Structures are given as C-alpha cells and as structure tokens.
C-alpha cells in the first residue's frame with residue numbers, strides 16, 4: 410500500500426544531511442519512492458498521513474542489546490561490571506525459552522515505542538535443556554514486527570578455566586560452533602529486504618577462549634555473516650588482558666583475526682591512540698552505549714576520536730539490566746551530553762547523534778545500502794515523532810526537539826512499509842499483555858538474587 414507522509418518536518422540523514430521544514434515522504438511496496446520539500450502534490454495517490462506538528466526521520470537502528478535482560482532490571486544497581494556480572498550470572502543460568510520470549514517481546518516493544526525499526530540482539534547464555542532460546546527471540550521479533558539481527562553469542566570459559574562466569578553458565582566450544590552454524594543455516598536471510606539476519610558473537614575476552622574467538626571468526630567468514638563481541642568495556646578487562654596476554658584487548662582480538670569491515674564491537678571505551686588507528690584502518694565498527702557505560706561507571710568511549718579516525722560508530726541500548734530505560738531515542742541525548750562532558754562543546758553535534766543512531770547503526774549491521782536514511786530506493790523504515798506537545802511545541806529546531814528535548818512520542822512507525830505503531834499505539838502486540846507476561850517471568854527469575 411502507498412503511504413504519503415506530508416506536512417511536517419523531515420530529516421533525511423542522507424549524505425548531505427538534507428532537511429525540510431515542511432516536506433514529504435512517500436513509500437510503496439516496502440520501499441521509499443519519493444522524498445522532497447513541501448507538501449506532497451495532490452496528484453500522489455495513497456493513504457495520506459498528516460505530519461504537521463511532527464518530525465519524520467529514518468527508523469532508528471539499535472546496534473547492541475541483550476533482550477533477555479529485560480527480565481533482570483533493577484538488580485546490582487550500584488556495582489562495577491564485574492560485580493554486576495557475578496551477582497547476575499546465577500539468575501541468568503535459570504533462564505528458559507519462556508523468559509527469553511517474554512523479555513524479548515517487552516524489550517522490542519519498548520524499542521519500537523522509542524523509534525527503533527531495526528535491532529540486533531546478543532544472546533550468549535544457553536543453559537542446557539531450557540528450550541529453543543535463540544528461536545524464542547526470533548519469534549518475539551516477528552510478533553512485534555521489527556527488523557532483527559540476532560547474534561548467536563556464547564561463553565566457553567568458566568571459572569575453572571580462569572574465566573568470570575560460573576562453569577554451569579558456559580557451553581563446550583565444539584557445541585557452540587555447531588549450534589552457531591545451525592542458527593545461520595536455519596535463519597540467516599542475505600537478501601536486501603531481509604527482516605532477519607544472524608551474526609556470530611562470542612561474549613567477551615574474559616568469558617571465552619582464544620580458540621572460540623579464532624574459530625568463530627573463521628565460521629562467520631565461511632558463511633559471510635557479521636562478527637560481534639564486547640571490547641575494551643572496562644579497565645578491569647584491560648588489566649586482565651595485559652596480565653594474561655601481554656597486550657590490550659584490541660591487540661588481542663586483532664591477533665585472532667577479529668579486526669575487519671565485517672566486524673562491529675560493543676563499547677570500545679578503553680582504547681589507546683594506536684588501538685583507534687587500527688580499528689579505523691581495518692574498517693571495524695563500534696556500537697557506543699553511553700547510558701550503560703555511565704550506569705556501570707565503566708568510562709566514556711572516545712567517540713570523537715573514533716569518528717575523526719573514520720571508524721563507523723552506531724548507538725546501542727545495551728542490556729536493560731545495565732540500562733533500565735531500554736529505549737533508543739534517549740541514547741541520542743546521552744551520547745551528546747557524554748561526548749561534550751568529556752571533550753567540550755564541539756565534541757558531538759546533535760545531527761551527528763542522529764546519524765549515529767541511523768546510518769551509524771546501519772553500517773554496524775552491514776545494512777547501509779538498505780536502511781538508515783530516507784532516500785529513494787531504501788527500505789521504508791520510517792519514524793514519525795510528535796513534537797507539538799507541551800514538552801516540544803514551538804522549539805526552534807525539530808532535530809533539537811528529538812535529540813536534546815524530552816523523548817518525543819512516536820506517532821507512526823513503519824518497518825518495510827508495514828505499520829508497527831499508528832496514532833501512538835502499538836498495532837502488532839498489546840503493551841499491557843507484554844507487561845503482564847514479562848512480570849510473571851521476571852518475578853520467577855529474581856527469586857534468591859541478592860539485590
């Protein structure tokens with residue numbers, strides 16, 4: 410069906426940052442067929458949506474998440490990353506497919522209501538005999554209607570091998586590689602309009618073996634899928650890596666074949682100037698997670714330096730157990746404030762924050778040709794934000810309303826031309842039902858956890 414957005418402001422995030430105070434966007438057959446200044450001509454047929462009082466942008470792209478953690482919010486609230494992990498691992502090892510499904514529906518619904526049309530997920534815990542955990546997240550994404558890039562995560566290094574997670578939370582290396590190959594063969598869709606693509610994502614240098622890292626990179630390249638992991642999140646990680654391997658986490662991963670244009674990392678907080686150079690030279694991308702990093706006191710990613718070096722940078726919510734908000738639009742404001750707090754008033758422009766959350770995320774996920782901007786030929790992933798309410802009305806700059814103002818309500822959200830939100834409400838799932846299902850599962854998982 411042809412849909413015509415007309416009458417409101419448009420920020421395209423194309424190569425020239427083209428914006429229209431009054432503009433139009435026309436979508437048809439799942440793709441964008443026209444974008445321009447002024448109202449859409451009357452001759453353009455289709456369902457017309459009046460966007461006066463709104464800002465139209467590309468749908469946001471979330472480049473790092475752990476959806477299952479929606480069931481584990483509000484725990485270990487004043488801890489470092491390692492303390493927080495050690496508190497939560499036992500509860501995580503009790504998860505099953507019902508928890509993952511309820512948490513994923515709720516978490517993806519929250520993402521949709523904050524303007525996200527494409528999300529990745531990094532699921533790295535697969536306790537034996539608990540059902541199809543990877544499939545549960547995929548089923549949830551199909552229900553909510555978001556474009557989904559789940560990664561088959563993994564851990565094979567428990568405490569008895571010098572790792573951080575308990576032994577019952579990890580899998581055998583060969584089992585991981587077999588299950589990862591199976592997930593790719595079953596679910597990965599390489600077509601340009603894909604709603605579902607699978608990546609490979611061993612969890613972090615301190616929870617996986619060197620062999621799993623090297624073999625995962627080889628496996629991903631054999632299948633032509635993307636590679637993802639946590640990198641240089643905390644100074645604890647850096648200290649451990651220096652002690653064990655005599656090099657920084659970035660150097661360690663480079664030695665295992667992990668830098669390249671098919672890789673995106675989460676966090677990259679603790680980087681030397683040389684590390685930044687290597688990330689940029691190899692085209693390795695990074696997902697900046699400013700709220701999670703601040704919540705855990707992990708430090709601040711040198712985003713200005715990464716961008717200046719030419720590294721693709723996206724924005725990530727990260728797991729809601731370390732970012733209880735779980736929404737994506739709030740990360741734009743957090744990214745700007747964090748960057749300026751660290752590097753001064755010129756460290757990030759507000760339009761750069763919008764670019765990180767759209768084209769930056771698309772580059773992390775290898776989808777820059779398909780999504781991330783409002784341009785003719787791209788997939789019809791569109792967010793329409795209300796900026797005529799008390800919190801935003803009459804603001805001079807609509808992009809400032811989105812990035813610096815209170816998080817605006819999403820009036821309409823399209824994924825591939827299909828409505829996920831209409832008139833401010835989810836059309837695909839019931840928010841009330843999702844909350845109730847999640848509450849049941851979260852209460853079960855929290856039993857016995859020392860808050």
Ligand SMILES: [Zn+2]
Nearest residue numbers: 639675727728
């Ligand atoms: Zn993470």
